[in-house]
Amino acid sequence: MISEAIGVIEFLSVARGIEATDKMLKAAEVKVLKTSTVCPGKYLTIVYGRTASVKSSMQTAICEGGEFVVDTLELHNVHPQVVPAMAQASVPENPGALGIMEFYSVTSGIMAADRAVKAAAVELIEIRLGYAVGGKGIVLLTGDLEAVKTAVKSGMRDADMKLETSVIARPEKSLIEELM
Numbered sequence: 517m518i519s520e521a522i523g524v525i526e527f528l529s530v531a532r533g534i535e536a537t538d539k540m541l542k543a544a545e546v547k548v549l550k551t552s553t554v555c556p557g558k559y560l561t562i563v564y565g566r567t568a569s570v571k572s573s574m575q576t577a578i579c580e581g582g583e584f585v586v587d588t589l590e591l592h593n594v595h596p597q598v599v600p601a602m603a604q605a606s607v608p609e610n611p612g613a614l615g616i617m618e619f620y621s622v623t624s625g626i627m628a629a630d631r632a633v634k635a636a637a638v639e640l641i642e643i644r645l646g647y648a649v650g651g652k653g654i655v656l657l658t659g660d661l662e663a664v665k666t667a668v669k670s671g672m673r674d675a676d677m678k679l680e681t682s683v684i685a686r687p688e689k690s691l692i693e694e695l696m
Contacts, residue, residue: 521570522549522594523563524623525577526586526646533559536580543576544569549599554646558586560622562602567592587677589623595633597640598626605642605656605696613661614687615668618654620677622646625653628678632671636663641695652679656695661685 523546527533530553537551537559546565554560563573570590578585591598600606615638619625622645629643638659646652657667661683668681 521564521567521590521592522599522626523570523574523577524587524589524591524626525561525574525581526554526588526622526651527559527561527581527584528557528586529584530557530559532581532584533561536577536584537561539580540573540577544572546570546573550602550645554622555651558646558651560646564599587621587623589627591627591630595630597633598630598643601629601640601643601655602626602645606640607693607696608639608641608658611641611658611687611689611692613659613664614682614684614692615657615659615664616654616680616682616684617668617671617675618679618681619652619675620679622651622653624675624677625655628653628671628675629655629657631673631675632657632667635670636667638663638667641692658692 546563549562641656644654
């Protein structure tokens with residue numbers, strides 16, 4: 517589904533976000549992965565396509581969004597687990613340790629998830645995109661305890677807008693089920 521890159525942009529204004537999204541879609545050949553309001557009254561757009569097209573569309577959106585742009589991300593060579601984890605949560609068959617990374621920004625969460633899953637043999641459970649979590653980016657992942665620790669550490673390294681992390685060695689099965 518993902519050609520080469522994804523572009524993510526968060527806007528403080530819903531109206532300006534919708535307008536900028538329209539212009540970014542007209543500026544280059546990209547496809548919408550997600551575009552919607554997120555808490556607390558922000559607007560989020562995620563597009564995908566060829567690297568040059570994503571770059572061009574993002575430049576247009578940033579220009580159009582102006583002072584209403586909260587955060588942006590251009591992510592090239594996206595790990596295959598990232599997009600499905602943004603679309604919906606997956607219940608792991610045999611969950612191991614649980615890693616949680618929390619960010620003030622959706623884009624920071626997506627970037628950290630990509631770094632984490634590339635750093636260790638873990639499974640992304642979900643990347644929450646700001647809705648019903650106060651506009652935050654939340655990453656949930658599972659795997660062997662040491663792999664989860666490595667993934668969380670890598671995901672948080674040099675991350676912007678980071679808030680908190682947690683690694684739970686043996687989470688209760690009912691907790692994992694309730695998180696979905």
